[in-house]
Amino acid sequence: AQSVAQPEDQVNVAEGNPLTVKCTYSVSGNPYLFWYVQYPNRGLQFLLKYITGDNLVKGSYGFEAEFNKSQTSFHLKKPSALVSDSALYFCAVREKGRRALTFGSGTRLQVQP
Amino acid sequence: KAGVTQTPRYLIKTRGQQVTLSCSPISGHRSVSWYQQTPGQGLQFLFEYFSETQRNKGNFPGRFSGRQFSNSRSEMNVSTLELGDSALYLCASSPGDGGSSYNEQFFGPGTRLTVL
Numbered sequence: 001a002q003s004v005a006q007p008e009d010q011v012n013v014a015e016g017n018p019l020t021v022k023c024t025y026s027v028s029g030n031p032y033l034f035w036y037v038q039y040p041n042r043g044l045q046f047l048l049k050y051i052t053g054d055n056l057v058k059g060s061y062g063f064e065a066e067f068n069k070s071q072t073s074f075h076l077k078k079p080s081a082l083v084s085d086s087a088l089y090f091c092a093v094r095e096k097g098r099r100a101l102t103f104g105s106g107t108r109l110q111v112q113p
Numbered sequence: 114k115a116g117v118t119q120t121p122r123y124l125i126k127t128r129g130q131q132v133t134l135s136c137s138p139i140s141g142h143r144s145v146s147w148y149q150q151t152p153g154q155g156l157q158f159l160f161e162y163f164s165e166t167q168r169n170k171g172n173f174p175g176r177f178s179g180r181q182f183s184n185s186r187s188e189m190n191v192s193t194l195e196l197g198d199s200a201l202y203l204c205a206s207s208p209g210d211g212g213s214s215y216n217e218q219f220f221g222p223g224t225r226l227t228v229l
Contacts, residue, residue: 032215043117043203043220051215090156099169101146101218103156 002027002095006104013081014112021076021107023091030096033074035065038088038106047089050074061085081111114140117221119204125227131192134224138185138206144168145187146218147179150201159202162187191226199228 003026013019025031032051036044048059055067065076074091091104118137126132138145147159158171162181179189185206191198205218 034217036220041222043119043222044205046217046219049215049217096215099161100158100171102158103148105155 002031002093002098002102004091004093004102004104006089006091006107008107009105010108010110012110012112015083016080019078019081019085019109019111021089021091021109023074023076023104024072025074025091025093026072027093027095032094032096033065033067034092034094034101035059035063035074035076036090036092036103038090040087044090047076081109083111083113085109086111117204117206117219119202119221119224121224122222123225123227125229126194127229128194128196130194131190132194132226133188133190134202134204134226136187136189136204136206136221138187138204139219142206142208142219143185144207144216145181145185146205146207147187147189148203148205149173150203150223151199156203159189194228196228199226201225 005024007022034049035047038044047063048057050057050067058064063078065074067074089107092101094101120135144163146161149157160167160179161169165181176192181187201223203220203223205220207216207218
């Protein structure tokens with residue numbers, strides 16, 4: 001079975017500081033990993049994905065994520081947080097060959113001015 | 114290119130009624146998935162359709178059903194509504210066959226269903 005864990009319900013960071021939102025996964029095969037963001041009363045927006053290759057993946061709005069196979073992690077990062085980054089962030093995994101996405105519980109990011 | 118659209122955006126029903134939600138995928142996308150989002154359970158996969166065929170189903174009771182039309186538009190139906198069915202129902206589309214596991218999904222704004 002595939003699963004995702006987001007250990008932090010909320011992350012608080014000051015504007016201009018770097019941010020990290022943590023994600024660990026469990027699959028029995030090769031993972032495809034995704035990050036999505038959700039703003040209030042909106043659907044999920046795709047940020048980035050890891051399929052294969054370079055462990056550092058760059059995505060939309062200045063976000064990036066680092067795939068670490070030995071630690072089964074896929075943490076989301078941004079060098080300098082903006083107040084407008086405040087939202088709910090979801091990590092998701094799909095094992096190669098499977099169809100359904102499994103989402104983590106979500107992490108609320110609060111960026112203070 | 115227009116995004117995924119879902120109608121209606123908000124819906125209020127009473128227990129025992131049934132409801133139909135609609136989703137139009139991004140033009141050219143043939144795979145449509147449905148998810149239920151609640152504060153307690155988070156995001157849970159309902160089912161996925163490709164070429165008018167259900168390809169995968171999550172762990173939901175038979176009251177939850179869906180279908181896909183030849184133009185890739187999809188509907189989901191919930192019969193005999195229960196209070197616990199109150200949720201945000203999200204539709205997502207992706208290009209090609211959902212079996213291409215590396216494809217990201219593009220989500221609609223969701224339908225907020227409230228069951229009284």
